[in-house]
Amino acid sequence: MFNIINLLCFSIILGISNHVYCHNKYAKEANVKEELPDTETDFRPISLKHLDRPFRMAKLNLLWSKAVLRLSEPKLKMLFGELKLHDKEEITWKHLRAEGKDKDGMKEAELRKKLMTIMENYNLLDQADSVHDPNKARPFKPLNEASDKHINKSLFKDKKLNKLWEKAETAGFTQEELLALKEEFGHHQDKVDQYYALLHDVKGNPDNTETNSVDDSLDKYNEIELKEDPQPDKNGYLDKVNMLRDKHKEIRDHYDHLQILAAKGPASKEFVEPKVQGLWKIALESNFTPAELESLKVELRHYENR
DSSP states (O other): OHHHHHHHHHHHHHHHHHHHHHHHHTSGGGGSOOOOOOGGGTTSOSOGGGOOSOSSSHHHHHHHHHHTTTSOHHHHHHHHHHHHHHHHHHHHHHHHHHTTOOTTOHHHHHHHHHHHHHHHHTTOGGGHHHHTOHHHHGGGOOTTSOOTTTOOTTSSSSHHHHHHHHHHHTTTOOHHHHHHHHHHHHHHHHHHHHHHHHHHHHHSSOOTTTTTOOSGGGGGGGGOOGGGOOSOOTTOHHHHHHHHHHHHHHHHHHHHHHHHHHHTSTTOOSOSSHHHHHHHHHHHTTTOOHHHHHHHHHHHHHHHTO
16 A cells, blocks of 8 residues: 555656656756756745745744845745754654653753854844743744644544544634534434444443544454354344444544545645645645555655655
8 A cells, every 4th residue: 555655656746746847848948957856845835934834943933034025035944944854853852852851951042052053043042032932932933733722622522533523623714614514523423322322332331532533453452253242143233233233334434534635624734744734735735545645645755754
């Protein structure tokens, strides 16, 4: 599957590159020696100035919002690259801190010094106080990061469904679109409830820790074997087991469908890197199956994190 997805990705990139090349080849400017467009920016917005909150760290998004008002496009490209690297370092440090490491604060001080150097290099030192003020940086959280204050985390009983709803609420849908999407999510919760009602009938009362969450743990219920019921099928046990499997597949397929719907919001940002986000948008508009899209998403995440 991964080989197929890689081939599809390559075909998309190659097709777009060939289109750009063929258009330029026969233009009247073809005889003038000039630098071809950088393939690294094929999928970027028309201008980096149009990027809104491209980083995972709110303080870097705050700094970026100031930089786009001052710097030229070439300098913005250089700054963007440096801040992308710094963004990853900050995220890594946050994970280390959560694990109880960097207790002496040495790494934190090093990152702070690096960021100050970046600001100095681009004449942005006057923004240092704002960048390091959590209250001023808070409004610049990434667009794909849900706010605890505005999201009802228990809107649905299913945990995965709630997480997907959080993404949908910040994906830029209109109120009418959100209402329609909420109705679709409600239908999915109904399917989950029906599944567990049937599961209760087949297996008895399942462990409460496994209910209210549609994930891969449900697969184990597809492994119900005849040895569990050696007696004749007096109560339609096998029919119920088959129905359970069908319901499970229906839930998985419908969840895949909801994922695609939620990702189509105008402000949806599955990825931070503009080029990768561009590839993902192209994939969503193509005729990939949910399984192929999921594999492609994994591949793109690997690519983005390289």
